[in-house]
Amino acid sequence: MECKVRSFKRNAKIVATMGPSTNNVEIIEELIKAGVNVCRINMSHGTHGEQADRMAMIRKAAKNLGREVGILLDLQGPKIRVDKLPEPLDLKDGSEWVIGETKYQAELPQYKDCYIPTIYDKLVDDCRVGERVLFDDGNYSAEIIDKEEHIVKIRIEAGGLLKSNKGINLPDTNVSVPSFTAKDREDLAFGLTQEIDFIALSFVRRAQDIIDVKEMLKEAGKDYPIISKIEKPQALENIEEILEVTDALMIARGDMAVEVGNHLVPRIQKDLIKRCNELGKPVITATQMLESMIDCPSPTRAEASDVANAIWDGTDAVMLSGETAAGKYPIKTVEMMDKIVEEAEKTPHKLPLLRNVEIDTITGSMMVASSMVAEKIGAKRVLVVTETGYSTLEMMRFKPTVPVLGVTRSVDAMRRMCMYWGIRPFHIPYREDDANIERKVIELAIDECQLEAGDRIVVARGDGRFFKSGSANNIRVEIID
16 A cells, blocks of 8 residues: 655644544544544543444544554553542532542441542552642542541532542642553553554653553563653653653643643643653643634634644644544544644744754764755755654654655554654555665655656665665655656
């Protein structure tokens, strides 16, 4: 299959969450045509069977269009929730309640009218008097005032109507449950039987959380990029060690805002994006980007500005969550995101300049040289020929101003490149004994990119032996006949 290359108008990529609103092949096709590059599968919801069907629909839709998209398997992590309630609880300001495991509720009749059940079994061990407890994405808050054997006592500071399955956040507590939970292991084992391309790990707190996932992948003989979701204060404290071992970051602003406070999120976002840009690691900005479009056909001006500012900060991808998973206007939302990103990128002066980026690899040197040659000669395209996609990952780091075509014979590499800033993946299958493959690559690229006589392209090879032994690590300029 020769995969069609989408328009070169946009560099930052769009990640869209799949869900009930996008649950058929036709809608997914429209999402891809509207600009989706990576589809997110949220393992916090649905059964393995439902998610397998969803991933099969994604692959079918992409095949129907002659394109490829990446699939991101997003693990739930240690999400603490309120258990099932017979009816919502009215948490009045100043009132006192207790939180404990559901199984102890019947054993503590003295608290029957003020018991908040949870399935989290380490709550009493982890919590300390004086620490905060937040409910429902931080909408309601309380302080721990006492502890007993099976419960913690809390006083409501800002209350409301608490419903079943709402989240519980413990921003001051060093939660003992690992980021990579037993459920995550089951979900990842399932994911490894599917055609996934990326793994997102929720509530990362330290480097060991990522290493645990990599060890499971190694045992299974698999190798997928791991995206660490930054949403806990502990992750921010350990960000340097996390960046050393992770393949990418997701700035998960929803839970982050609950944990650290909304007022700190903009600064944290800018800092994390800057760190990732400097290291050449992809970074996704996520949560509530076009939230109002869950119910409305257009975003607020503040949301449009939020997306644009993430682009100007240097993010590599922007993500849609409930907007596409459960919203009324999933296709309109992607179209709007595409327009905002394209318009924001018309002012690229805020992006880092090539000359200011440190280079510490041979491939990186080749890629920055290719970018600069393309700029100096006014090339129309840079063709990066790659086995694994690593060369294009290095190219992405330098935010090239000339459009880049990532040419590969590997479908897996092509799907990974769907996440890389400014890279348009292009798949060309070939036989090992095909002596004319180099010319065919150039001719197919010329045709696909609609180049004309006299146009110049830069052809760069930075990893592997796509063409022949000894042909890696070179750059040349081709002038179209």
